Amino acid sequence: MKQQIVTKINGQQHVLQVSPRKTLLAMLREQLQLTGTKEGCGTGDCGACTVLLDGQPVNSCLVLGVEIDGREVITIEGLDNDGELHPVQEALVERGGMQCGFCTPGIALNGAALLQDNPDPDEAQIRRALAGNLCRCTGYVKIVEAIQEAARKWREKSATRTPAPEPADG
Amino acid sequence: MMQELDLKTVGSRATKVDGPAIVTGRAQYADDVQLPGMVYGRLLHNPHPHARIRRIDTTRALAVPGVVDVVTGADLPDLDLFATDEVCYQGQKVGVVVADDPDVAADALELIEVEYEVLPAVVDPLVALQHDSPPVRLDAPASEHKDADGRVLPNVTTHGELVEGDVERGFAEADVVVEAEYNVPFFHQNYLEPNASTARLEPDGRITIWTAAQGSFNIRDAVAGALRLPHGRIRVIVTQVGGAFGAKNGIFVEAHAAMLAMRLRRPVKITMRRDEEFLDGNPAPGCHVYLKTGARKDGTLTALEGRIVWDRGWLGGGGAANRLRGLYRIPHIKLESYGVRTNKPRPGAYRAPGSIQTAFARESNMDLLARKLNMDPVELRLMNAISTGDPSLNGTPLEKDWLRLTIQRTAAAAEWGKRKLGPNQGIGIACGEWTNGAGPSNAFITLGEDGSVTLLTGQVDITGLHTTLAQIVAEELAVDLTKVKVTLGNTDMVPYTALSAGSLATYSAGTAAREAARRARHRILRAAAEFLEVDADQLEMGAGRVVSRSDASLSVGLAELAASARRSSEGPISGQWVLGSLPTHPSYSVHIATVEVDPGTGRVRLLDLVAGQDVGRALNPMLVEGQIHGGATQCLGLGLMEGYKYGGNEHLLNADLVDNPIPTAMDVPVIRTVMVEEPCSDGPYGAKGVGEPPMIPGAAAIANAIHDAVGIRVTTVPITPERVLRVLQAGAAEQA
């Protein structure tokens, strides 16, 4: 029996009829043709299916479609800003932080979430944040470099948008 | 010194041409293919290592609403797509359900009743090697191989011997001899993209297959063979490939999807799950190696004797021993190899097949030898390494001193012998060799009327090939890289093209692209000469234009030229090249690992890895570094954690990515690369194949570093904490 859900995906409101046993991943790929989200294992062990659920990275293979009723999802198709790549996306391309690219959407989303939380992560923090995103091609070296580069871009961007607040007791 | 060429685009760190598509999720991988009216197939796999099928009943599965078809071997008497009488490995295909929803197909799968009679099984190749082993296949042709007592060895499928010189004499000349036994399990490529294939019956009766593979023609030929159809009935379109590493050379579910599409006259997609990849994929074969190496006091190698038993899964097959010698001068050799059947899936290729396993044994033995000789392991290798003029593994003499240079430069970069190491820290070196293949390949270039250039090739891009090809075309035609578009031709569009495997893709297609571009360039210059009414040899190309050398005001843009060529007698501007083969050269890799061993838990932490490689010329250093990083990481994965594990009942225990793990970002150190650029005479601009070599030496480098750190030798990969601790405790007990 399908259930109706109302959800926002990549900024757009959707009213969907979903069978409860469909995962969010299956719903995105089969029902909405948002195939940028990948299935690498189906068991939460590889991170290829990472999406942002209310801003937080989750494995969409372990979330039911019906669970996102009233919630907001960003997939890789919604990470760029009208064609302008997110700094993480840009850096992954520029630094060669991808080879076959199958893990890349998940890494881009998780990297973007990391910078949202921590605009200046050190290498260990980046590696820990990405531990749930397996990559078989790159050995992670250039991915980590790309996230570091993206963090620099991200900070520059935020600095130009909102001037840093003066220290309260300064 | 490197031969100086005036190169602009070739040799630059160009970003991937498919980067923007990948990073926005628009790149289309195999499972992303969606066709109107498509239905989904799910395979039924046998759960036993060895069994006889007594009965299959699909009645209940067929009755499930939404199920379109259920097919077993009984429905296909002329084809071998499913087991019908005997199953010889856990995971073997027994049937398939097709439904309009993948979950419904899974529901129906549970309702297929199969009655099995379980038979004795064997998964250990050393057990399978014995005369009294249970037979892996009851229906196999009788074995011709016998043991020393004349007893038939039922599971032995090949036996080979390589003898050079007189090995007994060689050991008699040796002052020092080391010997050890090594084990490598089955290990999986673990490409992140599970296999998926979609097939459609076309109005003309032909079948189109979309799949992620390393070559469209091999898939076409294999499907044609499996379905007993002429090749011309099948068109294969390779999608973006989500990792392959040798595994996607052959078919997985392509023939099954095609068969169903023909039966149902509807598009059919079959996507494998991760556990199916482990159970019914084609992982790398395991092996058991006995290896004995002899040397004089000064370190000169005198003799090598070895035996390798290759675990070839249920279908058996061979495996070479000559890679045990690898890259050293050794006058007296006797190497024996066996290929045995076991109740496991049929292994396939995995990045430097055969080299990884043999290098682990060979390079570990070299380290043992260095210790016994009290000699520096780098010195020992340099002393025995083949050098300019020596025959390489495939017999051709070495053009340059590539191996020794790579050892020297990697050792220098790693500050070999100069590093201060802490307690329980150690450093180890190991070397690897790979000779890439070549051809057939092709390139077809067209100059567009907007000044863009299109390159069509049948060579599949796995991780960067098309970017490098675009660089080559941009270089030769002196156009901006953004002007070059690369298209992968399907089996209807281009002549037969080899697999992108064995590190041959850039070597072969790169040569084809360069030659095609040079032909296009001649054609452009002729057309420009006609257009500008000057001699062609007065003209040069640059920035998308053809300009007169003597009078810069005389010039024409490529766009204009392409448009005018339409009306010329020679017609539109193009250039093409089809090649069969090329001479090839070995490439060498040297890894130096620094580790720290936790003597309490046996955990090994990699502190640093320096990966050196003889690349000929790095056409795109960023992509070459990426290959080195990735290959090294896969090999250190094998060294520390990967591999199939079987239980007492011959069942696979770890068909998932937690218990059959690959390294995460937290398991990999920063990998420093050393690219030795000493071009070879046959690859494009002197380049050599770069994909396989970085996969080879890492596991042995780690084993050697562990020995340096805590004085113990682990001879089985993966070198898990438990294995380290066991050997540490055994060593402590011995000393006590």
Added chain:
Amino acid sequence: MRSFEYLAPSTLQDALAALHQRENASVLAGGTDLILRLKRREQSPSTLVDIKRIEELDGLETGVHGLSIGAGVTMSRIEASAVVRQDYAGLHAGAATVGSAQIRNRATVVGNVCNATPCADTVPPLVVLQAQVRMSSQGGERRLPLEQLFTGPGTTVVRPDEIVVSVEVPLPEPGTGSAYARHSTRAAMDLAAAGVAVALTLEDDNETCRRAHIALGAVAPTPIRASQAEDILSGQALTPALVAEAARVASTEARPISDVRASAEFRQEIVRVLAARTIQAAAADAQRRQAMSRRSG
């Protein structure tokens, strides 16, 4: 997954009513284990009752009496809590070691407890911190010490009509520190082959152990206490020799099996090594907390 009915009540009362009325209903929290079992078809409830929309179960409350972890609280929230890091270091370490960032954003502490896998990373620390489990049903509420919850691998005394609404952890008394360490092959994304949690209360001399709690994970059908090892430490100065002896005894209290992750012998040895290190880490944490309270007091 086989088909099921999905309910997402917004009150505990409705959730309890749903469980009461239905046969074969399961509670869905983070789903990182449950959905996996559904996918493998190891479990096929006819109804899933999703409790994530119940506001009253979503609280992570900290106070002078301790910590109350509602059924909806994820590992990430535990990880991000300064109070947990400060006063419940063992729990913090356990939660931070689970899976990946993606998993920790979904998986809940209460879910980790209810799944009752022997290798659950938050259970040994919760046991040594003397956590209690609060369960509700239409018949009312009951509380149990966490240790008494487990009956075997994957099984607990929680009834099908009950919901574990929270785990309650008393504020460790002054001088108490805790720690958790596990062994796994990978540095992340792994399951424990063995895990050891220790909570120690030190006397004012900062050396003598007043009381010790030691719990072991992945080395028995359920997480277990190493009570003989605890006795060795109690009332004694924490000399290296004593710690080593307690660790040795703890390893004899483990009852591990051999499986794909490790052999029984290896697990036993790892417990010894980890126990010694974790006892030291818990003592260091106790000293740290002691110093902090002196500074603020």
